[in-house]
Amino acid sequence: MSLVLATLLEELTAGRLRVVDLTQPLTPQTPLLPLPSQWNNTPAFKIWELSRYDERGPAWYWNGFETGEHTGTHFDAPVHWVSGKDLPDNTVDRIPPKKFVGPACVIDISSDVARNPDFLLTPERIRHWEEQHGLIPAGAWVLLRTDWSKRTDPKEYINLKENGSHTPGLAKESSALLAEERDVLGVGVETVGTDAGQAATFDPPFPNHYLMHGSGKFGLASLSNLDQLPPTGAIVIAAPLKIVGGSGSPLRVIAITP
Numbered sequence: 512m513s514l515v516l517a518t519l520l521e522e523l524t525a526g527r528l529r530v531v532d533l534t535q536p537l538t539p540q541t542p543l544l545p546l547p548s549q550w551n552n553t554p555a556f557k558i559w560e561l562s563r564y565d566e567r568g569p570a571w572y573w574n575g576f577e578t579g580e581h582t583g584t585h586f587d588a589p590v591h592w593v594s595g596k597d598l599p600d601n602t603v604d605r606i607p608p609k610k611f612v613g614p615a616c617v618i619d620i621s622s623d624v625a626r627n628p629d630f631l632l633t634p635e636r637i638r639h640w641e642e643q644h645g646l647i648p649a650g651a652w653v654l655l656r657t658d659w660s661k662r663t664d665p666k667e668y669i670n671l672k673e674n675g676s677h678t679p680g681l682a683k684e685s686s687a688l689l690a691e692e693r694d695v696l697g698v699g700v701e702t703v704g705t706d707a708g709q710a711a712t713f714d715p716p717f718p719n720h721y722l723m724h725g726s727g728k729f730g731l732a733s734l735s736n737l738d739q740l741p742p743t744g745a746i747v748i749a750a751p752l753k754i755v756g757g758s759g760s761p762l763r764v765i766a767i768t769p
């Protein structure tokens with residue numbers, strides 16, 4: 512075995528490296544992105560029992576399930592957005608698997624979001640973070656720590672008012688900076704989607720999706736436990752299901768962290 516992999520195992524076994532689960536539980540109650548009603552919405556997760564050591568299957572327990580690709584903690588592929596529809600290898604089954612592993616840069620805006628649920632990450636904040644922690648490297652996941660995943664009540668999580676959902680996200684200039692100048696893998700967020708709750712009203716609408724996926728980058732939505740990661744030094748493993756032609760998929764996201 513290579514020394515690096517042997518050391519990795521040794522450090523994991525000794526507990527000097529930890530595996531942190533960045534995934535929210537997937538249940539029929541898992542909150543969903545609310546789109547205006549003229550558009551199709553993603554279905555809730557649905558699960559049904561096939562047998563449980565009974566007459567339907569005496570020695571085994573198993574379930575069937577049905578889900579939207581973008582339900583719960585999930586991966587967004589470039590083909591998800593019209594801006595990424597013609598890019599090569601833009602579906603979950605065609606993304607090179609080495610892109611499922613990358614370093615994490617965790618930007619903490621949780622105190623701003625506590626004061627303003629519509630807070631948007633600005634390029635100034637990214638540059639300020641880089642002054643402290645170094646330039647965001649190509650191939651990194653930028654994870655936006657908002658502590659939003661601590662809202663366990665689905666109503667508070669979606670935070671729907673008369674004029675739509677109010678949840679934090681990125682200013683479009685930040686998405687452009689990360690996609691075009693930093694060449695990141697993508698951005699990961701604790702909210703239900705990688706755009707802010709009010710992003711349907713932005714120009715262009717849903718600018719993070721538009722800019723990221725148009726540049727062949729990915730998204731991770733509905734993450735949790737970002738407060739357990741350091742600003743730099745953790746590695747994210749995020750491998751979507753190999754759905755042929757898929758635009759995304761629910762997945763288990765883990766981080767290896769000191």
Ligand code: MN
Nearest residue numbers: 581587732759
């Ligand atoms: Mn999505």
